[in-house]
Amino acid sequence: MTIASDPAMVSPEQSIPPAGTSARQQLVETLAHQVLSVAGTAGDLERQSWVQLHIHIHGMAPLEYDIRHVPEDLYLEVLAKARQQQAGWGGRGWLDLFNGDYPLTTSTSQNRLQ
Secondary structure, three states: OOOOOOOOOOOHHHHOOOOOOHHHHHHHHHHHHHHHHHHOOOOOHHHHHHHHHHHHHHOOOOEOOEOOOOOHHHHHHHHHHHHHHHHHOOOOOHHHHHOOOOOOOOHHHHHHHO
16 A cells, blocks of 8 residues: 555645645744744754754654655745844844843833842
């Protein structure tokens, strides 16, 4: 029996929404957000885009001896969206919160800290 003829063996890629649909756009947005939450502003977006897509499709991170296929078109969409979102951050990362670039406290609580 081949995989294609067994209804229990469905390709994980069949659950990926078609290109150009709102469901696909939402998936790309979600995966790109996950990429940035893992990679941050200085991380390896290419690798993390592939890893997050692999996790989404196959339910697990890739292993050295078990690397499964991910659709290149979806990978490129996620990577482009992650780069776009990263550029929208203006190059600011978590450390900028501690450098005073973002106000974290009110003036009253800042007075207490001084």
